[in-house]
Amino acid sequence: MTGVARHSIPQGPLEPTVRPATQGMPPRQILELHQVSKVYGDGTTVVAALREIDLKVNAGEFVAVMGPSGSGKSSLLALAGGLDSTSHGEIYVRGTPLSALSKAERARLRRRAVGYVFQDYNLIPTLNATENVSLPLELDGVKPAKAQRQAKEALRQVGIEDLAGRFIDELSGGQQQRVAIARAIVGDKALILADEPTGALDSVTGEEIMAVLRRRADAGAGVVLVTHEARHAGWADRVVFLRDGRVVDQAIAQNDPHSLLADPVR
Numbered sequence: 001m002t003g004v005a006r007h008s009i010p011q012g013p014l015e016p017t018v019r020p021a022t023q024g025m026p027p028r029q030i031l032e033l034h035q036v037s038k039v040y041g042d043g044t045t046v047v048a049a050l051r052e053i054d055l056k057v058n059a060g061e062f063v064a065v066m067g068p069s070g071s072g073k074s075s076l077l078a079l080a081g082g083l084d085s086t087s088h089g090e091i092y093v094r095g096t097p098l099s100a101l102s103k104a105e106r107a108r109l110r111r112r113a114v115g116y117v118f119q120d121y122n123l124i125p126t127l128n129a130t131e132n133v134s135l136p137l138e139l140d141g142v143k144p145a146k147a148q149r150q151a152k153e154a155l156r157q158v159g160i161e162d163l164a165g166r167f168i169d170e171l172s173g174g175q176q177q178r179v180a181i182a183r184a185i186v187g188d189k190a191l192i193l194a195d196e197p198t199g200a201l202d203s204v205t206g207e208e209i210m211a212v213l214r215r216r217a218d219a220g221a222g223v224v225l226v227t228h229e230a231r232h233a234g235w236a237d238r239v240v241f242l243r244d245g246r247v248v249d250q251a252i253a254q255n256d257p258h259s260l261l262a263d264p265v266r
């Protein structure tokens with residue numbers, strides 16, 4: 001049996017489910033980008049990474065962002081998560097304009113409301129898997145015992161609860177990626193931002209992670225997934241296509257991973 005199979009995720013149904021929490025209620029907006037532009041550098045080195053982006057994500061909505069390399073996908077996610085500042089335009093998280101927050105207030109909002117899966121995981125090597133997942137909760141005042149319980153539940157959801165006590169350098173790349181995903185989903189975050197969260201995973205585990213994100217959206221979170229994989233975008237409600245920093249197309253996904261035959265902008 002392979003390591004992947006050993007740590008495979010306890011399954012609920014893999015099929016997307018109906019969203020009971022938000023049905024029949026007016027949509028609650030979790031994220032809004034209003035005319036957002038991002039320019040890096042200056043003078044001759046200037047790069048316009050995002051140009052006048054408008055995007056809204058409601059509670060319970062799963063949005064996939066696709067586009068060629070360099071089209072601005074990671075920049076969009078970093079701005080949405082308050083990790084970087086816009087050059088123009090405004091970003092609202094649960095109605096709060098990020099530009100109105102101090103650095104400390106932004107950090108607090110991120111800890112409380114936003115789960116972020118970084119491309120390079122961003123885990124702390126001196127902590128074990130559980131501690132990496134529970135740390136943001138503890139920093140936010142959750143009692144250690146409760147934070148660790150929640151962390152273990154998040155690790156269970158991504159299929160690696162048996163690795164809870166391992167340090168990061170004792171884990172494979174795929175296992176580290178699952179710890180990073182557990183940290184993003186722990187504590188019922190209102191907004192989950194995931195930047196290519198399955199790159200180190202085999203295709204079966206990748207689909208299982210999509211099912212975890214789908215369930216978070218079905219439970220009421222707003223989910224934004226950056227992906228190159230059309231089959232992963234098939235788990236989303238909506239697919240936004242970027243090219244050269246602009247939204248060039250949007251499509252309603254069929255909630256069928258096989259319905260998007262190819263990435264049309266690649």
Ligand SMILES: Nc1ncnc2c1ncn2[C@@H]1O[C@H](COP(=O)(O)OP(=O)(O)OP(=O)(O)O)[C@@H](O)[C@H]1O
Nearest residue numbers: 040041047049067068069070071072073074075076
């Ligand atoms: N910190 C930075 N400084 C300067 N330029 C940057 C920086 N971050 C991104 N860029 C540039 O901004 C543009 C958009 O980059 P971004 O990483 O957002 O694209 P992407 O669609 O996520 O690409 P990929 O799929 O390769 O990850 C690219 O031209 C990139 O080189």
